[in-house]
Amino acid sequence: xxxxxxKGVLALYWAASCGGCEIAVLGIDDKILKVxxxxxxxxxxxxxxxxxxxxxxxxxxxxxLCLFNGAIRTSEQEYMARLLRAKSKALVAFGSCAHExxxxxxxxxxxxxxxxxxxxxxxxxxxxxxxxxxxxxxxxPEGTLYLPLFYDTVKTLGQTVQVDYYLPGCPPEAxxxxxxxVAILENKLPPPGSVSGATTTVCDDCPRTRTEKKIKExxxxxxxxxxxxxxxxxxxxxxxxxxTRAGCGALCPQVGSPCIGCYGPNxxxxxxxxxxxxxxxxxxxxxxxxxxxxxxxxxxxxxVGSFYRFSLANxxxxxxxxxxxxxxxxxVPEGG
Amino acid sequence: MxxxxxxxxxxxxxxxxxxxxxxxxxxxxxxxxxxxxxxxFERFCLGRPAxxxxxxxDRICGVCPEAHHMASTKALDALFHVDPPPTAKVxxxxxxxxxxxxxxxxxxxxxxxxxxxxxxxxxxLERNILGVVKKVGMEVAGAVLKxxxxxxxxxxxxxxxxxxxxxxxxxxxxxxxxxxxxxxxxRLGLDAIEFGxxxxxxxxxxxxxxxxxxxxxxxEAYVHRTYNMGTVDENNHVNFYDGMIRVVGPDGKEHxxxxxxxxxxxxxxxxxxxxxLKFPFLKKIGWKGFEDGVDSGIYKATPLSRxxxxxxxxxxxxxxxxxxxxxxxxxxxxxxxxxTHWARIIELLYAAEHWVxxxxxxxxxxxxxxxxxxxxxxxxxxxxxxPRGTLTHHYWTDERGILTKVNLIVGTTNxxxxxxxxxxDAAKGLITKGKTITEGLLNTIEMAYRAYDPCMACATHxxxxxxxxxxxxxxxxxxxxGKLSRGF
Numbered sequence: 001x002x003x004x005x006x007k008g009v010l011a012l013y014w015a016a017s018c019g020g021c022e023i024a025v026l027g028i029d030d031k032i033l034k035v036x037x038x039x040x041x042x043x044x045x046x047x048x049x050x051x052x053x054x055x056x057x058x059x060x061x062x063x064x065l066c067l068f069n070g071a072i073r074t075s076e077q078e079y080m081a082r083l084l085r086a087k088s089k090a091l092v093a094f095g096s097c098a099h100e101x102x103x104x105x106x107x108x109x110x111x112x113x114x115x116x117x118x119x120x121x122x123x124x125x126x127x128x129x130x131x132x133x134x135x136x137x138x139x140x141p142e143g144t145l146y147l148p149l150f151y152d153t154v155k156t157l158g159q160t161v162q163v164d165y166y167l168p169g170c171p172p173e174a175x176x177x178x179x180x181x182v183a184i185l186e187n188k189l190p191p192p193g194s195v196s197g198a199t200t201t202v203c204d205d206c207p208r209t210r211t212e213k214k215i216k217e218x219x220x221x222x223x224x225x226x227x228x229x230x231x232x233x234x235x236x237x238x239x240x241x242x243x244t245r246a247g248c249g250a251l252c253p254q255v256g257s258p259c260i261g262c263y264g265p266n267x268x269x270x271x272x273x274x275x276x277x278x279x280x281x282x283x284x285x286x287x288x289x290x291x292x293x294x295x296x297x298x299x300x301x302x303x304v305g306s307f308y309r310f311s312l313a314n315x316x317x318x319x320x321x322x323x324x325x326x327x328x329x330x331x332v333p334e335g336g
Numbered sequence: 337m338x339x340x341x342x343x344x345x346x347x348x349x350x351x352x353x354x355x356x357x358x359x360x361x362x363x364x365x366x367x368x369x370x371x372x373x374x375x376x377f378e379r380f381c382l383g384r385p386a387x388x389x390x391x392x393x394d395r396i397c398g399v400c401p402e403a404h405h406m407a408s409t410k411a412l413d414a415l416f417h418v419d420p421p422p423t424a425k426v427x428x429x430x431x432x433x434x435x436x437x438x439x440x441x442x443x444x445x446x447x448x449x450x451x452x453x454x455x456x457x458x459x460x461l462e463r464n465i466l467g468v469v470k471k472v473g474m475e476v477a478g479a480v481l482k483x484x485x486x487x488x489x490x491x492x493x494x495x496x497x498x499x500x501x502x503x504x505x506x507x508x509x510x511x512x513x514x515x516x517x518x519x520x521x522x523r524l525g526l527d528a529i530e531f532g533x534x535x536x537x538x539x540x541x542x543x544x545x546x547x548x549x550x551x552x553x554x555x556e557a558y559v560h561r562t563y564n565m566g567t568v569d570e571n572n573h574v575n576f577y578d579g580m581i582r583v584v585g586p587d588g589k590e591h592x593x594x595x596x597x598x599x600x601x602x603x604x605x606x607x608x609x610x611x612x613l614k615f616p617f618l619k620k621i622g623w624k625g626f627e628d629g630v631d632s633g634i635y636k637a638t639p640l641s642r643x644x645x646x647x648x649x650x651x652x653x654x655x656x657x658x659x660x661x662x663x664x665x666x667x668x669x670x671x672x673x674x675x676t677h678w679a680r681i682i683e684l685l686y687a688a689e690h691w692v693x694x695x696x697x698x699x700x701x702x703x704x705x706x707x708x709x710x711x712x713x714x715x716x717x718x719x720x721x722x723p724r725g726t727l728t729h730h731y732w733t734d735e736r737g738i739l740t741k742v743n744l745i746v747g748t749t750n751x752x753x754x755x756x757x758x759x760x761d762a763a764k765g766l767i768t769k770g771k772t773i774t775e776g777l778l779n780t781i782e783m784a785y786r787a788y789d790p791c792m793a794c795a796t797h798x799x800x801x802x803x804x805x806x807x808x809x810x811x812x813x814x815x816x817x818g819k820l821s822r823g824f
Contacts, residue, residue: 016375020398020499027498029485074373103395106380115376119614120607123378123743124730126614127604127623134374138610142357142366145610150374171398171499220737222387222416222506222709248497255496255503256510260391262500301738305384309392 008064010039011055012094013084015070015077016104016154020171021095022069027174028181038185039065052080055087063088065184067167071097071104071313072160075149085161090189092180096170098157099195100264100272101313103170105154108312108319109304112152152322156313166195168245170262170310176247195245199267202241202259206250208232214285218299221258232258233283238299238306243275262310271316273307354759354785362769367760369785371613371752378742386415386713386737390504393729396746401500402435402491403722403747404729406577409504411729414597414716416506416709416737423702424508429577430521430694431494431503432720436576436687437528438487439723440639440680444535445480451783452543452677472538483531486524493517508706518701525692529653532685536657539681544664553674554665557765558784561586561671562628562754563618563635566642567721568593573650574642574686576721583618584645585630588669591618596719599728603745606753615753616745626757634757637725637750638788639679644669651693654686673758676787680723713737722747724788751788758784 014022026032035041042063043055055063066088072078085091096102107115120126120133138145157163167180180196183189190196203210210231219236226232232239232253240261241253247263265272286292300306308315353372359365377396384392390408394401406428413420420428445468453468469477488498494513495501503509513521543549552558568582569575581599583591592602605614606623617623617633624632635641649655661678662668670679694700715732724747732741762784766777 016373018395018398018401020395020401023398023499026484027488030481073375076372103392104375106384106392107376109383110376110379115374115379118379118382119374119376123605124741125600125603125605125616125743125745126607127619128607132607132609134607134612135609140366140368140610143355145355145368145370147370147610147612148372150612170395174498220385220387221510222412222737225706225708228511251492251496252502255494257496257502260388260502301736302383302385302388305388305392309388 007037008039009062010035010041011043011063011066011084011088012041013043013066013068013070013080015068015080015098015157016073017070017095017097017102021097024095024169024171024174024177025067028178029174031178035181052083055083058087060086061089065090065092067092067094068157069094069098069171070157071101072155072157073104073107073151075151077148078151078160081157081160090164090184091157091161092165092167093157093163094167095172096168096262096264096310098163099166099168099314100311101154101156102262102310105156105311105313106305106309108154110320111322112150115150153319154313159313164192165190168195168197168264169247173248173251195264195267197263198246200246201266202244202246202248202250202253202263205246205248206231206241206253208253210234215283216285217295220299226256228256236299238280240276242279243269243272260309264311264314272311273303273315273317276307354782356759356763356767356781358767362767362771364760364764364767367756367763368610369752369756369759370611372611374612378744381742382739384739386412386731386733386739387506389729389731389739391500391502393744394500396744398499400435400439400722400724400747402432402439402495403720403727405495405501405504406432407718407720407722407727407729409506409509409718410578410720411716411718411731412504412506414718415713415731415733416716417711417714418507418707418709420508421702421704421707423512423699424705425578426694426697426700427494427509427512427705428504430691430700431491432577433687433691433694434487434490434494434521434525434528436723437532437684437691438484438491440684440687441480441483441487441531441535443723444677444681444684451779452539452549476538479531479534483528486527490521490524493520505706506709510706512703512705513701515701518695522692522695525688525695528688528691529685532681532688533653535681536685539678543678552780553672555765557762558673558758558787559671560628560636560673560754560757560761561630562632562757563591563621564641564644564669565635565637565726565750566645567596567719567726568646569650571650572647574646574648574683574721575650576687578720581719581726582645583635584669586628586669586671587630588644592620596728597717599717599719599730599745605745605749611752613749613752616750617753626753626760628757634753635750636754636788637721637747638676639683639723640670640673640676642721643679643682649682649686651686651689653689654682657682657685673784673787724748725750748788755785755788758788 066084072081093099116133134147136147136149208231209229213234215236218238226235237258239258241259244259244261245263245266252259265275269275284292284295353370356367357365390405393404393408396404492498495503563583563585565583567575567579569579580593581596582593585591594602602619603616604619605616607614618635621633649658712735713733717730719728727747728745730743733739762781766781
């Protein structure tokens with residue numbers, strides 16, 4: 001529904017996320033005023049008026065553009081994803097959590113039971129002599145209090161509802177956000193399902209010098225002080241730039257830190273970790289399977305955390321297996 | 337019994353929720369502030385290499401990632417038994433001061449400030465940053481935007497990224513700064529001091545110059561006599577980056593002063609079934625329920641409690657304003673929740689002054705900004721003052737530095753019990769029999785909550801202080817008997 005004043009209708013929402021995407025939106029600085037000129041913002045809980053029941057009352061497809069950040073971890077987040085999908089012409093998975101699950105999806109290596117056991121029992125400062133846990137319904141003297149259901153598995157927005165476009169990054173850099181908004185304002189939309197941004201990798205933007213050097217061992221970041229000008233991977237640091245979509249401007253390698261892959265896999269790659277492992281295989285200077293195995297197990301002690309730090313929910317693995325019984329329970333809130 | 341749900345949008349919304357139960361006399365029986373989500377970092381970080389933690393835990397909160405990044409980096413220093421070189425310490429504290437000035441600016445102008453600048457009864461659609469801009473003028477808005485832009489520019493320059501920096505390592509930081517960069521940091525720091533002075537003046541003119549607001553700050557409904565926590569330096573002055581944790585009672589007496597590594601002797605966390613967020617309390621006093629006073633272990637960790645827990649500020653302009661605040665509000669400690677806004681801008685001024693001091697420290701451009709750890713990692717605690725409270729990261733690893741146990745007590749969580757108290761008592765003081773529940777009235781209740789600048793990204797996801805509200809009045813049978821909506 002384009003408003004009578006000719007403006008488009010915009011909604012922004014956050015689910016399981018950290019708030020960094022909101023700060024990133026504010027990072028477009030005074031251009032936010034141009035967004036306000038072009039759109040009526042009908043829903044943005046952090047900044048403007050508008051409530052869920054107002055959205056519920058709107059006809060379907062009456063929001064032109066919805067920027068949705070955050071993963072789906074609770075029943076209410078799933079409800080909001082479905083609601084905003086129905087009401088929006090174009091739904092954008094904004095940022096790494098909505099796109100790939102991001103850091104919160106590392107919880108998929110555990111069950112809800114394990115998360116609760118740690119948070120409410122095992123953490124050493126917790127004082128919980130009666131073994132209390134949060135409940136979806138609690139009777140207090142004055143009435144009943146409700147909490148949303150906490151799911152076993154963190155899902156991406158695209159695993160929950162159909163997504164039209166993806167804007168990668170943890171968070172997306174302000175310049176990329178502005179470029180995407182300009183494309184929308186000028187009606188130069190990419191084909192549905194597109195991931196906004198470059199088709200090159202972080203390596204292509206990195207000013208460090210690359211040679212064809214091979215490595216004999218991986219180093220952990222606290223083990224060496226890297227040369228400021230040479231490729232970090234060639235110095236043995238596990239830099240993910242080789243498999244990561246360009247878009248940030250190779251910021252981390254420029255301050256001496258390896259790329260951690262927050263922009264997700266580069267164009268045409270389905271599984272970030274698989275791509276990383278393939279890329280690393282070509283860098284390791286050995287043909288001896290045993291030596292290769294040693295180089296990897298000693299130098300990369302946490303393959304899941306290193307290769308799927310941002311993309312576990314969206315990977316071919318998705319999560320660590322639960323029991324059959326639990327998988328059946330998980331299937332109930334099926335994605336659309 | 338009737339229920340007033342101050343529910344951000346609906347019960348299906350993920351942004352925290354306030355339920356106020358009315359008794360049969362139309363007064364308030366009780367109130368609950370619920371946090372509807374948990375993310376489980378303490379669990380899913382197990383098995384990760386410890387050095388990844390500054391880049392994992394900063395995703396707890398995208399509003400204050402610098403605080404998590406820094407607490408985590410300090411925990412790595414302790415874990416790997418390595419003392420960073422002096423240049424690294426100066427760089428980290430400089431970075432942290434820039435972050436503080438930037439973050440407090442966001443809160444004062446965009447989040448907490450509109451209540452005072454526009455007035456708590458102003459129409460909700462004007463009670464926001466755009467309303468503030470309209471009232472105080474584009475010149476002020478320009479200064480606010482510049483302060484935020486400068487801050488994020490420098491955070492990116494030093495730490496790599498404007499949100500979620502990638503910079504801290506056990507034993508130092510990944511890169512130092514050049515003389516040219518130092519000059520820019522100093523120059524923008526001088527601007528920040530002017531901005532801090534300007535902000536204090538604006539607050540004095542708009543708030544302290546208005547007896548209605550001064551009365552509101554002093555209103556008994558907003559007073560809580562709890563313990564106060566904050567980090568202090570060797571002179572008992574406020575420090576954000578390092579020092580000893582000091583806890584002072586509602587009577588102003590020192591309850592404890594301890595090294596952050598000993599936090600478990602002093603703080604424990606209580607669990608309730610109706611919220612996913614735990615309730616830290618002072619262990620030596622104990623959890624006595626939702627009550628204030630010297631006999632209750634509830635404490636606050638906010639800008640105001642940091643000032644209450646300290647003997648003063650380490651920089652001259654901030655110290656002068658510190659003295660003025662206690663003069664105006666009747667001496668220490670100040671227990672008026674709404675004075676937290678004043679304390680916050682005193683901290684903003686201190687952060688700016690300290691930023692310039694540190695930028696002039698000859699060590700800051702030193703080339704030794706890192707040392708490599710040589711000892712086997714075991715266990716380590718790191719702590720900083722996050723803008724919204726004392727932040728503690730505690731890690732245990734095996735001999736390879738792989739995490740085996742993680743404990744986190746984050747900024748806003750410290751204040752969970754105090755926030756519940758504040759909302760309950762503000763509701764009790766403001767909702768009485770026969771009084772019509774108006775939008776403005778609800779906002780004055782919510783102001784009790786907003787004063788904490790609750791970073792619900794740390795706890796839920798709400799940008800500090802911004803909560804569109806819907807109020808549903810229900811009969812004892814649960815029937816909806818009235819509705820009132822508003823947002824900003």
